Amino acid sequence: MPPETLFERITDFAARADPYPLYAELRDSGVARQADGSYLVGTYHEISALLHDPRVSSDPRSRAEPHEDPAATGLPPSFIGLDDPGHDRLRRMVMRPFGPPHSPHRIDELRGEIQRVAGELADALVAKDRFDLVDDFAFPLPVTVICRLLGVPEGDVPQMHTWADAVVAGLDFAPGEDPSPRQRAAREARQAMGLYLGELAEQRRRAPTGDMLSALVHEPGPDGALTRQELMVSAVLLLIAGHETTVNLITNGMLTLLRHPHEYDRLRDHPEEMPAAVEELLRYEPPVQLLPQRSPLADIEVAGVTVPRGAPLILVLAAGNRDPLRFPDPDRFDPRRPDNQHLGFGSGVHACFGAPLARVETHLALTTLLRRLGDLRLVEDSPEYRRSPVLRGPRHLHLEQHRR
Amino acid sequence: MTTPARDGRIVVVGASLAGLRAAETLREKGFTGELTLVGDEPVPPYDRPPLSKQVLLGRVAAGDCGLPARRPVDARWKLGVRATGLDATRKRVLLADGEELPYDRVLIATGTRARPWPHPEEAALDGVFTLRTDEDAARLAARLDAGPRRVLVIGAGFTGSEIASACRERGLPVTVAERGRAPLIGALGGTAAAFATRLQRAHGVDLRCGVTVTSLRGSGGRLTGAAFSDGSSIDADIAVVALGAVRNTEWLDGSGLAAGPRGVACDAGCRVFTMYGIVTDDVFVAGDVARFPHPLFEYQMIALEHWGNAVAQAEVAAHNMVSPGPLRRPHLTVPAFWSSQFGLNIKSVGVPTFSDQVILAQGRPEDRRLVAVYGYRGRITAAVTVDRAKWLDHYRHLIETGAPFPPAPGAADFHAGHEPVPSDVPDPRVLSHGPTVALTGHLPDRRLTLLRPGG
Numbered sequence A: 001m002p003p004e005t006l007f008e009r010i011t012d013f014a015a016r017a018d019p020y021p022l023y024a025e026l027r028d029s030g031v032a033r034q035a036d037g038s039y040l041v042g043t044y045h046e047i048s049a050l051l052h053d054p055r056v057s058s059d060p061r062s063r064a065e066p067h068e069d070p071a072a073t074g075l076p077p078s079f080i081g082l083d084d085p086g087h088d089r090l091r092r093m094v095m096r097p098f099g100p101p102h103s104p105h106r107i108d109e110l111r112g113e114i115q116r117v118a119g120e121l122a123d124a125l126v127a128k129d130r131f132d133l134v135d136d137f138a139f140p141l142p143v144t145v146i147c148r149l150l151g152v153p154e155g156d157v158p159q160m161h162t163w164a165d166a167v168v169a170g171l172d173f174a175p176g177e178d179p180s181p182r183q184r185a186a187r188e189a190r191q192a193m194g195l196y197l198g199e200l201a202e203q204r205r206r207a208p209t210g211d212m213l214s215a216l217v218h219e220p221g222p223d224g225a226l227t228r229q230e231l232m233v234s235a236v237l238l239l240i241a242g243h244e245t246t247v248n249l250i251t252n253g254m255l256t257l258l259r260h261p262h263e264y265d266r267l268r269d270h271p272e273e274m275p276a277a278v279e280e281l282l283r284y285e286p287p288v289q290l291l292p293q294r295s296p297l298a299d300i301e302v303a304g305v306t307v308p309r310g311a312p313l314i315l316v317l318a319a320g321n322r323d324p325l326r327f328p329d330p331d332r333f334d335p336r337r338p339d340n341q342h343l344g345f346g347s348g349v350h351a352c353f354g355a356p357l358a359r360v361e362t363h364l365a366l367t368t369l370l371r372r373l374g375d376l377r378l379v380e381d382s383p384e385y386r387r388s389p390v391l392r393g394p395r396h397l398h399l400e401q402h403r404r
Numbered sequence B: 001m002t003t004p005a006r007d008g009r010i011v012v013v014g015a016s017l018a019g020l021r022a023a024e025t026l027r028e029k030g031f032t033g034e035l036t037l038v039g040d041e042p043v044p045p046y047d048r049p050p051l052s053k054q055v056l057l058g059r060v061a062a063g064d065c066g067l068p069a070r071r072p073v074d075a076r077w078k079l080g081v082r083a084t085g086l087d088a089t090r091k092r093v094l095l096a097d098g099e100e101l102p103y104d105r106v107l108i109a110t111g112t113r114a115r116p117w118p119h120p121e122e123a124a125l126d127g128v129f130t131l132r133t134d135e136d137a138a139r140l141a142a143r144l145d146a147g148p149r150r151v152l153v154i155g156a157g158f159t160g161s162e163i164a165s166a167c168r169e170r171g172l173p174v175t176v177a178e179r180g181r182a183p184l185i186g187a188l189g190g191t192a193a194a195f196a197t198r199l200q201r202a203h204g205v206d207l208r209c210g211v212t213v214t215s216l217r218g219s220g221g222r223l224t225g226a227a228f229s230d231g232s233s234i235d236a237d238i239a240v241v242a243l244g245a246v247r248n249t250e251w252l253d254g255s256g257l258a259a260g261p262r263g264v265a266c267d268a269g270c271r272v273f274t275m276y277g278i279v280t281d282d283v284f285v286a287g288d289v290a291r292f293p294h295p296l297f298e299y300q301m302i303a304l305e306h307w308g309n310a311v312a313q314a315e316v317a318a319h320n321m322v323s324p325g326p327l328r329r330p331h332l333t334v335p336a337f338w339s340s341q342f343g344l345n346i347k348s349v350g351v352p353t354f355s356d357q358v359i360l361a362q363g364r365p366e367d368r369r370l371v372a373v374y375g376y377r378g379r380i381t382a383a384v385t386v387d388r389a390k391w392l393d394h395y396r397h398l399i400e401t402g403a404p405f406p407p408a409p410g411a412a413d414f415h416a417g418h419e420p421v422p423s424d425v426p427d428p429r430v431l432s433h434g435p436t437v438a439l440t441g442h443l444p445d446r447r448l449t450l451l452r453p454g455g
């Protein structure tokens, strides 16, 4: 049997609870060519340079051997999988009703609502001796918030939950199991979600309600309006991209804080330090561990190695985040770390679109939990992880609560 | 423990961006001695970039541009007082109010001022402005509020173009006069400046290039219009003179330092040269007033009127003022600049005028989103982005590593057919607007003040 490649060992479920020693190995081995012809990069400066390199493509069609996208829905690709100028155009159009300069207040206006939802979810937990942070808090919060942002009516939110659930399950993979039924279900959920959101946008076109979908169909910028299909895939992208990532950041956040009780107490007493702590969580336990979808459009040199055009290029953000050449004492969780330019949201033109929202959401979620809940204990450490090596996080986080 | 460098008396002359950041850095690096800041403006340090942008649009008041302090600075502030001389032998800064400030080390951060309109009686007309200070901006903004019939902007460098942009955004008729062939040509070269020409015209600017304003006309002490070298004339009730900057070095006349119209010359560690090219060890300089050698530009002396440079250089100067020799650092940051005008965000890294060729590496002018990359003798020396700032880091790295020009192919949004073309950098002497980057030759000596156009 051939020796396992590093990438196989990283994706192996056994590594999920603690992939960091493998990432250290990856940093030491430089730009590592894998048996399957893909290249793995785990050092901070190289990842950062590649994320800013216009010759590095995010479009799966740039691969020398294009793989069948299991999530293919017959819809056009969303902008996360496009290169400039197509990416730039769509991102700009979708950003217009979302953030500065045209909509500088959209996220601030959502604060009260996020706080309310987080408060209600926390209310339901205070009386419990035992609960699952994922199912009872971290999972419902982001979907509800993004539905509110887009303008999905309250009554339809549970349906969105169900679809989001199916889509996320489709991203997961378990060795030895046939993934096709799950993937088919995910595809159907995406399509259904897209049709639903397209239909909703039509209604908003007739009667705007002040939300982001209304703005998208009513206030086209200098680039004109999105086509119906572009609107559908972009709205679905927002829902998916902002969902499990935020779930994992909240869950990884609580897990990490419970493992550092001193910091837990300090942050409970000093909520004003939470924004910096959220940045450190994005460095220390990033919800997006690696970006698997890049490939160069020409032969490029990375740290002395030539990566050929079309080769899969896998950027391990979580390894870069712990690169000792960039972060002193990188394996230490330091919520007051200065100069914390982590890669948790990526970087360059594809840098996370929803970062301002994710920051606010996680900040409010964690401060609310710390303020409202009693003394917590991890029922199991480490917890059971989801399968995915890309979107890494606990499937459940069972906590015991002793009221104070 | 106090080392000698952490103690003693430091005087900072010029209390604006570079002066403030230097003072903060001195304290951060553990300087415990006596610190004095001298500034001839009566107000605490404020930020200038908004003055030609948000302030002229009426979105921010000129008085609300104070520079936020990065840390508390324990210092004596002498504001509203000019320094009139520097006695390098007795180690004293001489002030207009007669006080003499003894120093162990001094930092020169006196920046630049607006180049005035050359005819004093015309410059004195009501309605004629320059734009450098908060007061200038407040007065000009108030006059724009009053709804002038036409604004004349003389000089189409970055500041002039931003002023024209603000006027158009307010719906005011604007004429821009530029002696060079195009707006921004002195900063970006003729090829990129052709883009700026189309941009201004598309926004309804009455752009007149290749002409000079021969006279400003007035009646009853008020500006009424202007005459051009091509024989034409216009009516205007406001004229903004944007002819570039003059370096504030006159107060150093007779100091024996290499200070002159091109700035105060220093080594890579911000230590000022004497007029004989001998480096001092107690006089430092930072910001717009400095000229310094840069290895990426063949060790030519360069002078930058860039916000980012003022900050970076002030930090290096301050560090070196309190560090013993072997721990001193060179100021090697790649120059970077931004401007916002006509709805676009223009950024540059490197020195575009230090070039012989330019290529459209990404995007297209017709989409108003592009990256232009500049090369000099086969090396990449600069990049300019229009609404594509996120790519800049890539090009900064290429400049730093002396990567070959043109850049390697493969950018996703490269448009086939774009080839390197001459960057067409003009001789600065033919411009109305001064360049915001000046290559001022190789020698630190102040007698060598020839401008050297790139290419």
Ligand SMILES: Cc1cc2nc3c(=O)[nH]c(=O)nc-3n(C[C@H](O)[C@H](O)[C@H](O)COP(=O)(O)OP(=O)(O)OC[C@H]3O[C@@H](n4cnc5c(N)ncnc54)[C@H](O)[C@@H]3O)c2cc1C
Binding pocket: B013, B014, B015, B016, B017, B018, B019, B038, B039, B040, B041, B047, B048, B049, B050, B051, B052, B081, B082, B083, B084, B109, B110, B111, B112, B113, B131, B132, B133, B159, B248, B251, B286, B287, B288, B289, B304, B305, B306, B307, B308, B310, B336, B337, B338, B339, B340
């Ligand atoms: C309208 C405008 C827009 C700008 N926009 C941009 C931009 O978009 N991007 C960018 O990168 N840069 C921009 N700049 C340039 C940027 O503001 C300067 O690079 C920066 O201000 C330089 O700081 P400095 O401290 O070196 O000099 P200055 O800010 O010029 O400060 C020098 C100070 O020293 C004082 N002084 C002078 N002589 C004496 C003396 N003898 N005694 C005591 N005090 C003295 C002066 O009054 C002044 O307060 C802009 C500048 C202006 C005027």
Ligand code: HEM
Binding pocket: A058, A079, A080, A081, A091, A146, A237, A238, A239, A241, A242, A243, A245, A246, A249, A286, A287, A288, A291, A343, A344, A345, A346, A347, A349, A350, A351, A352, A353, A354, A355, A357, A358
């Ligand atoms: C903690 C939560 C989040 C994390 C860690 C995260 C992380 C990331 C990362 C690493 C990328 C870069 C992908 C790449 O370069 O290929 C990205 C892109 C993206 N994210 Fe997030 N994200 C989070 C939350 C959100 C939210 C809440 C939204 C939506 C509102 C969102 C929307 C997007 C979109 C649309 C993109 C694609 C951007 C582009 O291609 O230009 N994300 N995110």
